[in-house]
Amino acid sequence: MSKYDIVIVGSGLGGLECATMLSKEGYSVVVLEKNHQIGGNLQTFTRDKTIFDTGIHYIGGLDEGQNLNQYFKFLGIRDQLKLKKLDENGFDIVTFDDDENEYRYAQGFGRFIDTLAAQFPSERAGLVMYCDKIREVCANFPLYNLKSGSQDPGNFKYLDQSAREFINSCTSNPKLQNVLAGTNGLYVGEADKTPLYVHALVINTYIESAYRCIDGASQIARLLTKSIHAHGGKIMKNAEVVRFHFDGGKIRYAELKDGRMIEGDNFISNVHPALTFNMMEEGMVRKSYRKRIQSLDNSISVFILNLVLHKGTLPYFNHNYYHFKTEDVWNQVDYDLNKWPTSYALFSGVNSKNPGFSDGLIMLSYMKFDEVAKWSGSFNTMKYDSSRGEDYAAFKEEKAWLMMNELEKKIPNIRSLTKSYYTSTPLTLRDYIGTVGGSMYGYTKDYKNPILSFISTKTKIPNLYLTGQNLNLHGVLGVTIGSVITCSEFLGNKYLMDKIVKS
Template sequence: MHQYDVVIVGSGMGGLACGTILAKEGYKVCILEKNKQIGGMLQIFVREKVIFDTGVHYVGGLSEGQNLYQLFRYLGIMDKINIRKMDEDFVDGLIFKDDPIIYKYGQGYDNFIRIMLSYFPDEEIAIRTFCDKIREICKQFPLYNLRAGSYEDFGNAYRTDTNAYLESITKNKKLLCVLAGTNLLYAGQPDKTPLFVHALIVNHYIESSWKFVDGGSQIARYLVKEITSRGGKVIKHVNVTKLKEEGGKITYAEAENGEKYFANTFISNIHPVKTLEITESTMFRSAYRSRLKSLESTISVFYANVVLKKNSFKYLNSNIYCFAEEDPWCALNYTEDNWPQGYALFYVPSSKESEFAEGVTIMSYMRMNEVEKWKNTFNTVSHENDRGVEYETFKRKKAELLFNAVEKQFPGFKESIKSYTTATPLTARDYIGTEDGSLYGFAKDYREPMKSFISPGTKIPNLLLTGQNINMHGVLGVTISAVVTCSQLLGMEYLVQKIRNA
């Protein structure tokens, strides 16, 4: 019989961070992962010796004294990870239809303002107002600033539409486009996404921006070492199909092969809807189940991961966001005939220093209904299945359309392609376990700001939730979610003080 203090289902960033926090506090922890590789969206893969990230293409907040830096210090990995600071004057470059200018985001607010003023010299009031508002909102979120406190209701930041706010501070349409232009980082929707989402994410990258050299899986690798060095276990190829409730608490997690894992506390790092599906209990009311099932998820994505010919395509220590219209939200509104309406291009950072790129990842939104006809297939490294010739043809056509769009902005790109692989919403669904391949979990709506907030505690006292649907997505958001989850066992004041003192 396997007996632990805490069993965690899923080894994404949330599960690994919870495991590390609790192992450091003396809990006997076991993490169960269905895939061959741990890490969820921290996973990497290699093609022709080029390392590609599946999800973590860059992070913010890793300069000394910033929030993610301090969290990583507490977790014991800050001095181990191999990171590279991005271009101080060109973290993100925004390109809009028929405009030759690449609008650049700088690191640091003074630098950000200086660069914006070089494009919009008559808009100083709007630019400074925007920056002041972003910082003001961020100060209202205690855990974002590593302070104990509630994050449940901060009024206007929750109840203000991002696009409406931007329209209120400037009549300059191009400036509005630029200030909203990195919304792919949260799958922003005009007339829906609350301003606090935009603020927390934009601030994160303005403060400082970094890439993980040779892949984000190093985070997972070092967290596993932190857990196992304290007697914990991380077990792969364990697909949990049942959380068994008896007498008002979960007694064990049962794997597909019938193996049972017993614990005092269970933490689910898988999707909340999936958690309810595998939990055999009448303690969850049908209204709660229905509410979670009814929540809208953020859109999914199509990826093309491109290996480049040697010395053929210049490396930028930056990211590119390109839009087919003078509209920062247009990428969402594509049709089958005009896809892609926008894309993000991320250069692969390598430990082999070079002025040329080894590879790039290109992303563009894709709805799950586009791959509906293959929804009954399942394909991962652990369970390989061919989705068929028609699916491969579909992916190839989409890749060609995406490459044509990149070629317009970067002439010679297509000639630089050596080989490529693609991924669709089905890939995300099968590896990460989200029913619709959602990019960032539940969508947030300023009209119903609390609807998409999910408590880490459940009606079953020893079953907790963690991950991107509990608080915010991304490495920082999910790490903070882990703190919220673990505070249910350790106490918020105690845990935050430990983090601050690390």
């Protein structure tokens, strides 16, 4: 039986990045992945020879000198990524029913201000105030700025400030207020919960620069895998961990579903914290700690409509759409079922073989897990194929039709352009990605109780550490910073950040 210095459970971005960093430093590392395909939200899938992304539709902060660019350089993958920069004059476009205007988010803060000020000429001062504050908030987080420093949330400012109230303080114009919050699907914006710092950290990185992955985001997982193998690390697929076994208060083995036992000195879980602690017997951690982890609210899930288009029929659009039926972008989570979808996001894939046309569209709208709860007892993946029945198929078809009705308003001939379509529900995300209830971004952040949802990488188990979107912040950049926090427990934060900056 092999023994490893580090056993990592889950091959999402955080797990792969931890494995890359630690294997480069000489640790013997194994990554255990329950699925056949690695990558978590980095996964892609193909339908009718068309590539679709699971969860990563565009990435920010990748220009020279920017944060994610430097982290990816250190990981050894930046120069190998196949990327297409989104429209610098409007990478995200916010639109509303009964309003023919398109409100564009431009790249670069100067261009961002100028573009929106052209549509809101009396609001330039408010836009300048907004951008200045965004950068001020971001400057408060050391790792976001490629600096070593304490990750104790008690040292951070702005945790208890509302994103909505901040935006409204910059402008009294209701339309501009909604435009500035119009991409809040990137963090599941909720009026009474979303903190200013979440809005700022997410929006800032895309305003700095925004890119789409050519032929899908799974290339990130492939490049990290290559690096892990090059440094002696190992990745085991179809290796689902079902139980941690303890010896002297520490984890000694991870037991796999097929009975194999993987021994390690230290364990890093890239799995949702609540699911992580379900892998151990009662009594291994205090009830209060387990209860806190398991009682935190998770963000809402989504329904996804993936459209395969007839080749060469829809010109590629180099931006994303965030559309709302009403001018209230903050209350989309508590949607009226009879009016669903009340909002959606729309993304186009970019194909290296035919870059001038879109061969597939991805359309997302919030969906509560309650809508699919009647089928929650089922489990369905490529490896464990289990039909959910005709009523589930009818449910998906009805939802797809409603989504198509909305999309037809933006692209009037979309039905004739569509060759086939495929859907994903909260159950799909739960089963493939392993999130609780198919949650998009893990734990919900709440400015009224900010410390509650901050999860430390160190657990009450001496040799168990956490990483992933629940640790720090979701998204490619947030998870990358989270993996640095996790690896700092082994390597030291200053040592690691010095290497990252000098890479």
